[in-house]
Amino acid sequence: xxxxxxxxxxxxxxxxxxxxxxxxxxxxxxxxxxxxxxxxxxxxxxxxxxxxxxxxxxxxxxxxxxxxxxxxxxxxxxxxxxxxxxxxxxxxxxxxxxxxxxxxxxxxxxxxxxxxxxxxxxxxxxxxxxxxxxxxxxxxxxxxxxxxxxxxxxxxxxxxxxxxxxxxxxxxxxxxxxxxxxxxxxxxxxxxxxxxxxxxxxxxxxxxxxxxxxxxxxxxxxxxxxxxxxxxxxxxxxxxxxxxxxxxxxxxxxxxxxxxxxxxxxxxxxxxxxxxxxxxxxxxxxxxxxxxxxxxxxxxxxxxxxxxxxxxxxxxxxxxxxxxxxxx
Numbered sequence: 672x673x674x675x676x677x678x679x680x681x682x683x684x685x686x687x688x689x690x691x692x693x694x695x696x697x698x699x700x701x702x703x704x705x706x707x708x709x710x711x712x713x714x715x716x717x718x719x720x721x722x723x724x725x726x727x728x729x730x731x732x733x734x735x736x737x738x739x740x741x742x743x744x745x746x747x748x749x750x751x752x753x754x755x756x757x758x759x760x761x762x763x764x765x766x767x768x769x770x771x772x773x774x775x776x777x778x779x780x781x782x783x784x785x786x787x788x789x790x791x792x793x794x795x796x797x798x799x800x801x802x803x804x805x806x807x808x809x810x811x812x813x814x815x816x817x818x819x820x821x822x823x824x825x826x827x828x829x830x831x832x833x834x835x836x837x838x839x840x841x842x843x844x845x846x847x848x849x850x851x852x853x854x855x856x857x858x859x860x861x862x863x864x865x866x867x868x869x870x871x872x873x874x875x876x877x878x879x880x881x882x883x884x885x886x887x888x889x890x891x892x893x894x895x896x897x898x899x900x901x902x903x904x905x906x907x908x909x910x911x912x913x914x915x916x917x918x919x920x921x922x923x924x925x926x927x928x929x930x931x932x933x934x935x936x937x938x939x940x941x942x943x944x945x946x947x948x949x950x951x952x953x954x955x956x957x958x959x960x961x962x963x964x965x966x967x968x969x970x971x972x973x974x975x976x977x978x979x980x981x982x983x984x985x986x987x988x989x990x991x992x993x994x995x996x997x998x999x
Contacts, residue, residue, distance in 0.1 A: 686870045687711045693722045694836060694860050695732060702847065702855035703870050709850050717850070718843050722859065725839045728753055729831040731779060731789045741821055742779070742828035749822035755842075757816055759834055759944075766948050767811045767923075770964075774952040775923030779830035780808045785928065787919040788830070796912050806926045836862040837901055837947025844943070861902065864943045865895040879937050879973060891973065891984070893994040899943025903950035904935030904975075922955050931957035932977040939971035939993045958985075965989070 689711070690699035700718055704711065730736040734743075741750045752760075763776035782788030784797050784805045797805070813825040831838075836859045843857045844864045854867030856875050865875035874894040879902065893900075905918035918928050936953040940946035949970055953961035958976050962985065965972040971990040976983050 684870060687714070689715050689718075691719070694726065694730070694839075696860040698722060698839075698859040700843070700847075700855065700857050702852050703867070704852075708852060714847070714850065714852070717846050718857075721842050721846060722839060725755075725835060725842070728756055729759070729835045729838075731830055731832065738829050738831060741823075744823070744826075746826045747824055749817060749820040751819050752821045754819075755838065757819070757821065759831055759838060760814060760816060760821060760829070762834060762944065762948060763829075763831075764811055764814070766952050769968075770952050770956065772811075772924050773922050773955045774833075774948070775809065775811050776829050776831065776833070777809050777811055777813065777827040778921045778923050779828040780805045781921055781923075781926055782830065782919065785921075802926055809923060809926065811923075833903075833951040834944055834948045836860040837899060837942070837944040840864050840899060840943040840947075862899065862943055862947050863895075863901075864899040866897050868896075880935075893939075895939070895994070898939045898941055898971075898993060899946040900937065900939055901943065901946035901950040902935055902937040903954040905929070905933075905954065920951070920954050929955055929957065933958040933961060933974060934977050934982065935975045936961065937973040937990075939990060962987070 684706070685704045686701065687704045688699065688701040690697060702714070726733070726736070728737045731739060733739060737752055737756055741752070744750060760776070766774045779788050784801060786794030808826045808828070810825070810827065813823050813827045814829070815822050839859045840857050840862050841864065843859070844855070844866065847855050847857065854869070856865045857863060863877070865877070868874060874896055876892050877895050877900055879891045879893065903920070905920050915930070920929050921927065922929050933954060936950045938946040938950040938953065940949060953965060953972055956964060958974060961972070961974065964970070965987040969989045970987060971993040972987045973990050974985040976985065
């Protein structure tokens with residue numbers, strides 16, 4: 672959902688870049704290597720080690736991950752969890768409380784039921800009876816943390832897809848900083864964080880895509896330094912039935928995909944983790960409620976809304992401030 676513009680040439684120092692597959696998608700790292708910094712092979716090893724750890728702890732697409740082993744447990748059971756998993760559970764609870772339950776990490780059974788999840792079989796509107804039964808296994812309040820254990824009082828299943836990539840990017844960024852790398856663009860599955868400058872001294876510039884599923888078109892280009900950026904949209908993963916469009920973005924309160932005309936939301940935040948979660952939260956809320964939420968909480972948000980004539984955009988005051996204004 673985010674396209675990073677390529678860096679320019681430099682004077683003496685080297686621009687390094689590498690990437691590969693991760694989390695069912697890809698990652699990419701670009702950074703300026705000054706004299707005396709770590710060998711690029713070591714940097715890559717550190718980054719891929721972080722991505723591998725996130726996958727082992729949080730992936731819903733491998734049965735041996737920590738979270739999938741927890742998801743397989745019946746109700747009224749607990750499991751010892753690594754600290755990052757518990758951290759994300761707390762972040763999810765915070766976002767759920769702030770959105771009055773619209774955002775919820777336990778929607779995986781609903782996603783499977785509608786055909787979007789890792790165990791989804793067919794993309795279709797479920798029967799009312801199946802929906803009612805599945806909703807009994809959804810709800811963040813069924814989770815609790817006891818020491819280093821995650822517990823559940825119903826057969827809920829946790830899905831970190833709305834925040835795991837942002838967490839990974841923050842962790843990578845922190846590792847790069849400890850290695851003396853302060854000019855970088857770190858991206859995983861479209862979530863990113865940029866710091867410092869490119870090789871030629873110009874800022875990192877990020878192109879925000881127009882929400883189209885047929886081609887990539889830049890809606891706006893922004894400069895980023897010291898912030899995470901995340902876009903959530905409903906235009907890549909959806910199905911149509913009886914003339915209605917159903918996306919993979921779920922409102923946990925209704926148990927169904929959202930049906931409003933907010934096509935995508937981009938959030939700028941000091942934390943890529945929070946940008947990731949907040950972009951999903953705002954997309955769930957819809958154009959008016961999301962706008963009010965962003966203004967109330969001083970969130971940098973860029974909204975793309977479907978209209979009869981195409982798309983219209985709207986930006987929060989914080990977005991204009993954090994992105995440095997519009998860039999041509």
